[in-house]
Amino acid sequence: MKLTSKGRYAVMALVDLARFDTINPVSLRDISLRQGISLDYLEQIFSKLKKNQIVKSTRGIQGGYILSKKPNEIKLNNILNAVDEKVKTVQCKKESKKGCNGKATKCVTHNLWDELETHINTFFEKKSLQDLLKNNSERVN
């Protein structure tokens, strides 16, 4: 069970945005350099963040991205969903009554994984970008 780089990159990039977008839009090039993330990969990630209205973009020289909401209104949940880094504990379809191996009923562990999913999502729903900013300024030096 692991978190992929895509999710981690998305959050890193948005924290970066939150810190630097107050005056000018921030270019992906800058983020790429500051955070050590491939520029091309960032473009894919921001395309999704934009579709999900988490960031806004300005084109042309001096263009870049800014957050479309305040840092405390952007929950980790929103970010991770946007880049398809959803928490998925089961293979079986939620709506269907069938179990994970095509059985007629849900398997004995199904409820457990459901609980786990809720447990994790709760964590993500509570945390906002703002929380990460605080955390980070506390840790300066």
Added chain:
Amino acid sequence: MKLTSKGRYAVMALVDLARFDTINPVSLRDISLRQGISLDYLEQIFSKLKKNQIVKSTRGIQGGYILSKKPNEIKLNNILNAVDEKVKTVQCKKESKKGCNGKATKCVTHNLWDELETHINTFFEKKSLQDLLKNNSERVN
């Protein structure tokens, strides 16, 4: 972020064991049939469970596996660790002071993922096989 089948299978198989190993050892064939899991794959999984002293085996006719502890002493944590389904939220090495992209310091999101890892592991440490048995008998029919 998703749980793989290996972890799910391990737990399913052990719940099965917990329900049926009271009289005789349970053969992997039986588990395979009841739970709809490939026999060959189960063998790989049980090899790890055995190495981690979660199950004991008896060979020969009427042989099979039994739990090596009581269901309430086997935590999900133990099971998932045994089959290498560890929770891994970061790429950067714990001991090292370096960050995830080879930077000199830990990145701004590092603490977050650490917290998440703890959050999830706490869940797994609390849950035992026994809990799943209860849960299941409640759900009969």
Added chain:
DNA sequence: ACATACCTGACTAAAATGGTCAAGTTTAGA
């Protein structure tokens, strides 16, 4: 002796991951 069931290691198809590459379009500023 023999069937049953555990044991071991090598192999593999398919999917996911973490990117790269190429070819645009838009727009601020000289």
Added chain:
DNA sequence: TCTAAACTTGACCATTTTAGTCAGGTATGT
């Protein structure tokens, strides 16, 4: 108006992981 910075889109790809399969064993109760 020309141009370079920066966003936009889509195709492509190497590597790794996953979820197995396959082919052989070895031990043991009857």
